[in-house]
Amino acid sequence: MASEKRLEVVTCTAPVNIAVIKYWGKRDEELILPINSSLSVTLHQDQLKTTTTAAISRDFTEDRIWLNGREEDVGQPRLQACLREIRRLARKRRSDGHEEPLPLSLSYKVHVASVNNFPTAAGLASSAAGYACLAYALARVYGVESDLSEVARRGSGSACRSLYGGFVEWQMGERADGKDSIARQVAPESHWPELRVLILVVSTEKKPTGSTAGMQTSVETSALLRFRAEALVPARMAEMTHCVRERDFQAFGQLTMKDSNQFHATCMDTFPPISYLNDTSRRIIQLAHCFNAHHGQTKVAYTFDAGANAVIFTLDDTVAEFVAAVRHSFPPELNGDKFLKGLPVEPVPLSDELKAALGTDPTPGGIKYIIATQVGPGPQVLDDPGAHLLGPDGLPKAAA
Ligand code: DP6
Numbered sequence: 001m002a003s004e005k006r007l008e009v010v011t012c013t014a015p016v017n018i019a020v021i022k023y024w025g026k027r028d029e030e031l032i033l034p035i036n037s038s039l040s041v042t043l044h045q046d047q048l049k050t051t052t053t054a055a056i057s058r059d060f061t062e063d064r065i066w067l068n069g070r071e072e073d074v075g076q077p078r079l080q081a082c083l084r085e086i087r088r089l090a091r092k093r094r095s096d097g098h099e100e101p102l103p104l105s106l107s108y109k110v111h112v113a114s115v116n117n118f119p120t121a122a123g124l125a126s127s128a129a130g131y132a133c134l135a136y137a138l139a140r141v142y143g144v145e146s147d148l149s150e151v152a153r154r155g156s157g158s159a160c161r162s163l164y165g166g167f168v169e170w171q172m173g174e175r176a177d178g179k180d181s182i183a184r185q186v187a188p189e190s191h192w193p194e195l196r197v198l199i200l201v202v203s204t205e206k207k208p209t210g211s212t213a214g215m216q217t218s219v220e221t222s223a224l225l226r227f228r229a230e231a232l233v234p235a236r237m238a239e240m241t242h243c244v245r246e247r248d249f250q251a252f253g254q255l256t257m258k259d260s261n262q263f264h265a266t267c268m269d270t271f272p273p274i275s276y277l278n279d280t281s282r283r284i285i286q287l288a289h290c291f292n293a294h295h296g297q298t299k300v301a302y303t304f305d306a307g308a309n310a311v312i313f314t315l316d317d318t319v320a321e322f323v324a325a326v327r328h329s330f331p332p333e334l335n336g337d338k339f340l341k342g343l344p345v346e347p348v349p350l351s352d353e354l355k356a357a358l359g360t361d362p363t364p365g366g367i368k369y370i371i372a373t374q375v376g377p378g379p380q381v382l383d384d385p386g387a388h389l390l391g392p393d394g395l396p397k398a399a400a
Pocket of ligand 1 (some may be wrong): 018019021022023024032038125127155156157158159212213304305306376
């Protein structure tokens with residue numbers, strides 16, 4: 001008889017996603033069901049990703065989790081919801097008559113370790129990549145093959161969109177039990193190879209209101225949000241899907257900007273109002289519109305989530321000139337050579353006409369740095385055992 005392995009261990013990675021039609025507001029707080037559908041672009045994991053190792057063993061006495069090297073409370077309700085849900089799916093699979101996929105019992109406790117390859121301090125949303133990665137790793141280790149939207153969604157709504165690469169919609173669904181509130185790929189990452197993404201990390205001192213609390217207040221107080229969700233988003237979802245399918249950057253960019261602006265308008269309509277944008281964010285908005293006006297077409301599009309950082313969409317032929325425009329308007333204060341991270345961007349001179357169009361009011365240090373990236377694939381399993389974040393004893397390996 002084959003001897004049973006003491007430890008079953010899996011390591012996965014998952015991407016960050018940026019919504020171009022925003023999710024804001026829940027109709028069910030417990031199940032995390034949204035008041036409208038949303039659509040996002042999955043960013044490439046070469047620049048931004050979460051890596052998660054999940055291990056199960058009969059030797060473990062309790063579930064435990066380490067995030068970026070620190071042990072965290074495994075009892076937090078959203079984490080518990082994910083664990084409960086994956087174990088329910090694993091049990092269901094077994095009772096549906098599938099072969100036992102793993103020799104270890106699903107009653108075994110799990111150890112989880114997770115790290116991001118980007119600084120949490122940058123204020124970039126990490127919960128979507130984090131919970132998508134958790135759902136994916138747990139599914140592998142417990143032998144679950146069904147749709148993972150619900151598992152990821154119970155961690156953070158936007159996380160279900162990080163389960164796929166390319167362009168992804170989260171269909172709000174209608175059912176009270178949330179079974180039809182699922183993520184689906186609209187187009188794969190290979191669909192629009194020219195599309196580029198620039199994350200402008202904006203200097204901020206204060207921590208913004210979290211999205212969970214913010215959207216709850218918006219649902220309670222903003223009539224504009226209700227109108228947006230009911231009357232505007234359905235047509236916007238159809239339009240955005242069309243723009244993506246047709247690779248129509250002009251229309252894609254305009255709708256992306258309008259939807260970001262409308263989301264922030266609903267935040268301002270929330271009572272008391274919430275403002276996520278700061279002066280630098282507003283200057284970036286102006287810069288993008290000046291840049292587009294100068295070119296007589298939509299060459300760049302911005303979008304902002306629950307914070308001051310801007311995400312810019314553009315095409316590969318425009319990246320270098322727009323980065324030069326950003327450097328001109330926001331001269332780097334420190335580390336000029338470290339201002340640009342991620343994909344390489346050729347330095348190019350700015351024309352005097354464009355300089356004039358951008359105005360003469362540079363804001364030194366307003367942008368800390370730029371991460372240049374592109375559309376990328378969904379979660380991956382890492383086969384190399386060296387990638388595991390947990391050692392043979394099921395505890396985090398000492399940081400290298
Ligand atoms: C502004 O998914 O972080 O980024 O479901 O409460 O965890 P919870 O909220 P979360 O909200 C994301 C809001 C957003 C827009 C978006 O990603 O669609």
